[in-house]
Amino acid sequence: MSIISMAELPILQFEDKIVETVDKNPVVVVIGETGSGKSTQLSQILHRRGYTKSGCIAVTQPRRVAAVTVSRRVSEELNVQLGDEVGYAIRFEDRTSEKTIIKYLTDGVLLRESLSNPELSQYSVIILDEAHERSLNTDVLLGLMKRLIKLRASNLKVLVTSATLDGEKVSRFFSDCPILNVPGKLFPVEIHHSSERPKSYIDACMNKALDIHTQEPEGDVLIFMTGQDDIEKLVSRLEERIQRLEEGSCMDAVIYPLHGSLPPELQIRVFSPPPPNCRRFIVSTNIAETSLTVDGVVYVIDPGFVKQRQYNPSTGMYSLDVVQISKVQANQRAGRAGRTRPGKCYRLYSSVAYKDDFLDATIPEIQRSSLAGSILYLKSLDLSDINILKFDFLDPPSFEALEDALKQLYLIDAIDDEGSITSLGRTMAELPLEPSLSRTLLEANECGCLSQALTVAAMLSAETTLLISQSKSADKKRKHNPSNLPDGSGLGDHIQFLQIFELWHQTDYNTGWCKENNLQVRGMKFVKDVRKQLCQIIQKIAKGPMDVKTSKRRREDQDYRSLRKALCSGYGNQLAERMLRHNGYKTLGFKSQLVQVHPSSVLRTDEEGLFPNYVIYHELIATTRPYMRNVCAVEMPWVRPVFAKLQNLNVSKLSGGANQSHEEVQPENSDVQKDDVVNAAPAQPAEDVDSKILAARERYLARRGQANK
DNA sequence: GAGCACTGC
Structure with a gap:
C-alpha cells in the first residue's frame, strides 16, 4: 500500500536528522503532531538504521487498541506476518515471538516486564509514545527511564513523544535533551472564540449547532459534553429543534450520542458513513478527544469542560468534578475538525480565557490518584540507592499523597513499620490488582476461600463496566431490578458480585444470560479473563496447583465468613464503624470521615432497621454526599488487629525520615x-x-x- | 434514595 502514502508522511523528510540526533543523545523528545506518522515510522526508521541489531525496539501506547492497530500497520508496511518481526503485547494477549524486533505494548505491560527484568535488557530502544497523555503508568515509566539511561548509558536509547506545549518540560526533566519537531498533516482549522462564557453551555451548544446546520456547508459536527446526562439532554433538544426547521431549508440530520457506557452496537454507529445529503451531529464525552476518531468531522464545538476523577489523599475520598480543560486538550479537540479537510472549531470561551485561565497541560493522573499501587510497585523494584519518596517524577505527587500511600500499605502488611517492603508485599506487587485486593487474595488463600476471593477481585476490577447503562427514564436500579440477580444474602456488594459470577458460571458463561440480567457481555467476559490471569499468576507464585475452581461454597460457610474475614485484612485501610442508633458510619483511620452506605448497595439492615456495626468499603466517593461504594459486613473480632496497627501507626517512620x-x-x-x-x-x-x-x-x-x- | 469521564496491569 503504502509506498506512496508513506512517502507523504512528513516524518520521513526528517529521517537523517532524527537518526543523527538519536545517535548522539541517550534521550530525545519528539514533538509529533497528529498525522506526522510518528507512531508507525519512528520504529521503522531506527530499525532501518541498525538499531535492532543489538536488541528490540519497544513502543509503548497508552491504549490497547492503539498497540494492536499500529503494530498491524507496521507489519503490513514491512510486509511481515504480525507476530513475527513486528508484534504487540497487551494484557491477555501476547503476539510476539523469538523473531520480534519491533514490539508495540501498552505502558502497563512494559511496567510488568520491568518487574522481572529491571534493566529491560532485551530492548535497545524504548519509545514512549503519546507521553503527553500522562497516564499514571507513563509517569512511572518516565522516572524509570531517567534511571535506566544512566545504568545502560552505552546501549539504550529513549525517545519520548509529546505535545507542543509540554515538550520543553520533558526535555528539562531529561537534562535538557534535544527536542525534534515533526510537523503533522492536519488541515488548517479556523478557531472561533466566544466573547464570554455562556450561561448554559447546553443551550449554547444547541444554538451553535443549529447555526452551523443552517448556515455552513456540509460536514459533520462533533460536540464535546461532560457526561451522559448532558449528552442525552442535548440530543433530545437538538432533535426537537431540527425537526421544527422548515422542510427543504437545509439538509437532513442525524444525531448520535457517544460515550463509554453506550453498548458497543450503538458506539459503532458513528463509524459508518452517513446517508447522502445528511449531516451527522455527534454529541460525545471526552472519548472522542483521543480514544475514538470519527471520520468526516469538519466542525467542532468545544465548551471547554471535562469531567475528571480526583483523589483527595487527606480524606481518602474520590470525587468526580467538572473542570476546565487544558490548552493541550483544547488543541487536541480543535484538531478533530481537520482530519479530512479544512475545518472550524467553535470555542465557547474567550481567547483571553484560553490564554490566561487554561493550564498548559492537564494535571497528570499521578497527582489525582491514590498511589498505593504505584508505590508498592516501585518498592518491589528495590531501587536501593534512593528513598522512594524522593523518586524523580516529572511532576512529583504531593508529600501528603505519598504518606497516604505508605499508610495504606502499612495497614495491609505490605510494608513494615520502617517502610521496607515485606515478603507479603512483594507477592502483592506481582498481582495486577489494587493492593487491597491482592492482600485479600493472599489472606483468602490462608483461610481456604481463594476461589471466591479470585472471583470478587476480578468482578471489582470490572465493576463499572458491568451494568448496561440506560437512559434516565428507564429503570436501572440494581436492587429493584425485576431480574433474578442474587442479593448478596444481605451481607453486601462483594458477596453479590461473587454470587452473580457463580450463577453465570453455572450457565456455562452464556451470553444470553448476561443480557437477560442486564449485564454487559463485554464486562463479564473481561471478568472471566481477569480471573483466569489471576489464577495463573497465583499458581506461579505458589509453584503448584491451587484450589481456584469456581464452585459452590462449602456448607459450613453459609455466611461467607472466611471470605469476609479475608476482605477485612485486605481492606485494613477501608473500614468503617456505624455510629450509635443511626445508619451513618465513621471511617476508621487517623482521620475520620462521616460517610453513608451508597443507596445502590445491597447491604441489608436488621429487624431494627440498622446496618451492621462494621463494614469494609471499596471506595469513598463524594457526590451529593460522601458515600461508601461497594460495602461488605464484617465483624468486630476481625477488625481488632487493624485497630492495633492503627495505634502503632507512625507515618514519619514509614517514610524513612523523609518527613x-x-x-x-x-x-x-x-x-x-x-x-x-x-x-x-x-x-x-x-x-x-x-x-x-x-x-x-x-x-x-x-x-x-x-x-x- | 442515587445519578459516574476515560484508560490500564
Missing part, C-alpha cells in the same frame, strides 16, 4: 495526646519553639478543621 518535621501522625483516637504534644511547644523556652513544630501544628489544625466540617 523532616517533628510532627508525628497519630491514630485518630489519640487526639488528646496529640494536642498535648503540640500545645506544649509554645510554653517551652523560645529557642526550642521550632518553626517546624508550629508549621506542623498549623497543618494539624487545618486537618482537624476539615474533619469536623
Whole structure:
C-alpha cells in the first residue's frame, strides 16, 4: 500500500536528522503532531538504521487498541506476518515471538516486564509514545527511564513523544535533551472564540449547532459534553429543534450520542458513513478527544469542560468534578475538525480565557490518584540507592499523597513499620490488582476461600463496566431490578458480585444470560479473563496447583465468613464503624470521615432497621454526599488487629525520615495526646519553639478543621 | 434514595 502514502508522511523528510540526533543523545523528545506518522515510522526508521541489531525496539501506547492497530500497520508496511518481526503485547494477549524486533505494548505491560527484568535488557530502544497523555503508568515509566539511561548509558536509547506545549518540560526533566519537531498533516482549522462564557453551555451548544446546520456547508459536527446526562439532554433538544426547521431549508440530520457506557452496537454507529445529503451531529464525552476518531468531522464545538476523577489523599475520598480543560486538550479537540479537510472549531470561551485561565497541560493522573499501587510497585523494584519518596517524577505527587500511600500499605502488611517492603508485599506487587485486593487474595488463600476471593477481585476490577447503562427514564436500579440477580444474602456488594459470577458460571458463561440480567457481555467476559490471569499468576507464585475452581461454597460457610474475614485484612485501610442508633458510619483511620452506605448497595439492615456495626468499603466517593461504594459486613473480632496497627501507626517512620518535621501522625483516637504534644511547644523556652513544630501544628489544625466540617 | 469521564496491569 503504502509506498506512496508513506512517502507523504512528513516524518520521513526528517529521517537523517532524527537518526543523527538519536545517535548522539541517550534521550530525545519528539514533538509529533497528529498525522506526522510518528507512531508507525519512528520504529521503522531506527530499525532501518541498525538499531535492532543489538536488541528490540519497544513502543509503548497508552491504549490497547492503539498497540494492536499500529503494530498491524507496521507489519503490513514491512510486509511481515504480525507476530513475527513486528508484534504487540497487551494484557491477555501476547503476539510476539523469538523473531520480534519491533514490539508495540501498552505502558502497563512494559511496567510488568520491568518487574522481572529491571534493566529491560532485551530492548535497545524504548519509545514512549503519546507521553503527553500522562497516564499514571507513563509517569512511572518516565522516572524509570531517567534511571535506566544512566545504568545502560552505552546501549539504550529513549525517545519520548509529546505535545507542543509540554515538550520543553520533558526535555528539562531529561537534562535538557534535544527536542525534534515533526510537523503533522492536519488541515488548517479556523478557531472561533466566544466573547464570554455562556450561561448554559447546553443551550449554547444547541444554538451553535443549529447555526452551523443552517448556515455552513456540509460536514459533520462533533460536540464535546461532560457526561451522559448532558449528552442525552442535548440530543433530545437538538432533535426537537431540527425537526421544527422548515422542510427543504437545509439538509437532513442525524444525531448520535457517544460515550463509554453506550453498548458497543450503538458506539459503532458513528463509524459508518452517513446517508447522502445528511449531516451527522455527534454529541460525545471526552472519548472522542483521543480514544475514538470519527471520520468526516469538519466542525467542532468545544465548551471547554471535562469531567475528571480526583483523589483527595487527606480524606481518602474520590470525587468526580467538572473542570476546565487544558490548552493541550483544547488543541487536541480543535484538531478533530481537520482530519479530512479544512475545518472550524467553535470555542465557547474567550481567547483571553484560553490564554490566561487554561493550564498548559492537564494535571497528570499521578497527582489525582491514590498511589498505593504505584508505590508498592516501585518498592518491589528495590531501587536501593534512593528513598522512594524522593523518586524523580516529572511532576512529583504531593508529600501528603505519598504518606497516604505508605499508610495504606502499612495497614495491609505490605510494608513494615520502617517502610521496607515485606515478603507479603512483594507477592502483592506481582498481582495486577489494587493492593487491597491482592492482600485479600493472599489472606483468602490462608483461610481456604481463594476461589471466591479470585472471583470478587476480578468482578471489582470490572465493576463499572458491568451494568448496561440506560437512559434516565428507564429503570436501572440494581436492587429493584425485576431480574433474578442474587442479593448478596444481605451481607453486601462483594458477596453479590461473587454470587452473580457463580450463577453465570453455572450457565456455562452464556451470553444470553448476561443480557437477560442486564449485564454487559463485554464486562463479564473481561471478568472471566481477569480471573483466569489471576489464577495463573497465583499458581506461579505458589509453584503448584491451587484450589481456584469456581464452585459452590462449602456448607459450613453459609455466611461467607472466611471470605469476609479475608476482605477485612485486605481492606485494613477501608473500614468503617456505624455510629450509635443511626445508619451513618465513621471511617476508621487517623482521620475520620462521616460517610453513608451508597443507596445502590445491597447491604441489608436488621429487624431494627440498622446496618451492621462494621463494614469494609471499596471506595469513598463524594457526590451529593460522601458515600461508601461497594460495602461488605464484617465483624468486630476481625477488625481488632487493624485497630492495633492503627495505634502503632507512625507515618514519619514509614517514610524513612523523609518527613523532616517533628510532627508525628497519630491514630485518630489519640487526639488528646496529640494536642498535648503540640500545645506544649509554645510554653517551652523560645529557642526550642521550632518553626517546624508550629508549621506542623498549623497543618494539624487545618486537618482537624476539615474533619469536623 | 442515587445519578459516574476515560484508560490500564
